[in-house]
Amino acid sequence: xxxxxxxxxxxIVQKGGISIINCAYENTAFDYFPWYxxxxxxxxxxxxxxxxxxxxKKEGRFTISFNKSAKQFSLHIxxxxxxxxxxxxxxxxRNTGNQFYFGTGTSLTVIP
Amino acid sequence: xxxxxxxxxxxxxxKKQPVAFWCNPISGHNTLYWYLQNLGQGPELLIxxxxxxxxxxxxxxxxxxxxxxxxxxxxxxxxQPAELGDSAVYLCASSVKPQGYEQxxxxxxxxxxx
Numbered sequence: 001x002x003x004x005x006x007x008x009x010x011x012i013v014q015k016g017g018i019s020i021i022n023c024a025y026e027n028t029a030f031d032y033f034p035w036y037x038x039x040x041x042x043x044x045x046x047x048x049x050x051x052x053x054x055x056x057k058k059e060g061r062f063t064i065s066f067n068k069s070a071k072q073f074s075l076h077i078x079x080x081x082x083x084x085x086x087x088x089x090x091x092x093x094r095n096t097g098n099q100f101y102f103g104t105g106t107s108l109t110v111i112p
Numbered sequence: 113x114x115x116x117x118x119x120x121x122x123x124x125x126x127k128k129q130p131v132a133f134w135c136n137p138i139s140g141h142n143t144l145y146w147y148l149q150n151l152g153q154g155p156e157l158l159i160x161x162x163x164x165x166x167x168x169x170x171x172x173x174x175x176x177x178x179x180x181x182x183x184x185x186x187x188x189x190x191x192q193p194a195e196l197g198d199s200a201v202y203l204c205a206s207s208v209k210p211q212g213y214e215q216x217x218x219x220x221x222x223x224x225x226x
Contacts (some may be wrong), residue, residue: 006154032213041205043116043217044155089154093213099168100215102154 003027004092006103007025013110019077021092021106026071030092030101035064035075038087047088048075081112114138114216118204124224130192133221137185137206144181145215146189147203150154155203161187162209194225 005024013019023033032051036044050057050064050073057064063076077084090103117136137144141156142163147155153224158177160168172179176195181187191198203221207213 004154034213041219043219045217046214049213091154098156099160100157102156105152105154106196109167 002088002104003101004103006090006106008106009104010107011109013080013108014079015082015110015112017080017110019075019080019084019108019110021075021088022072023074023092023103023106024070024072025092025101027092027094028071029094032093033064033066033073034091034093034100035062036088036089036091036102044089077108080108082110082112084108085110089108116206116216118202118218118221120221121219122224124226125194127196127225128193130190131188131194131223132191133202133204133223135187135189135204135218137187137204138216139143140208140218141206142184142209143207144187145203145205145207146179146187147205147217148216149201149203149220151200156191158202191223194223196225199223199225 028072034049035047037047038044041094049064052068061078066073087105087107091100093100115143144161149155157171159179161181179189201222203216203220204218207215
């Protein structure tokens with residue numbers, strides 16, 4: 001059973017546009033929600049993360065919006081750039097953060 | 113600070129052959145993870161170590177997979193014998209306990225079984 005459901009599977013955005021990726025979870029014990037960015041041939045790299053005590057976290061052009069009641073969270077990439085083209089994974093973790101569940105990934109292509 | 117190091121980066125073997133992957137985590141990171149990543153999918157945990165102890169190996173197919181982290185630093189993941197379905201990327205990650213939330217991933221080993 002997929003613990004974290006991610007959509008869309010792929011996304012094409014014009015340069016300067018907003019990229020939005022969504023994730024949903026069921027387990028209310030999850031208490032840490034990171035987003036990872038992965039380039040071809042590389043391992044995932046932590047991009048930004050949020051805990052359920054806040055509804056939004058912003059770091060530069062990247063923002064996580066978190067809706068605890070709906071059990072959903074999303075990644076917004078503002079002013080998307082061609083260099084943002086990568087695969088993005090959401091994840092969720094509980095308790096001490098040692099058990100992570102990843103979404104299936106979103107392949108983002110930013111067109112110049 | 114050096115990142116997580118994995119070797120080899122690529123490996124091609126015939127089915128039924130053994131294969132081993134090596135991981136050196138970031139210095140001082142007590143927790144080490146091995147993940148399996150199939151094409152187009154997110155990483156799936158195989159095993160997690162706290163120092164030299166395997167604290168979660170529930171997803172490790174123990175009939176053919178084994179892992180060790182003898183001195184609580186680097187780790188080896190072995191498959192014997194390999195099957196066609198084992199073709200995937202094997203990722204190693206590490207984190208600092210108790211701040212175990214932030215994981216740092218290595219570049220992975222891409223295994224192709226023919």
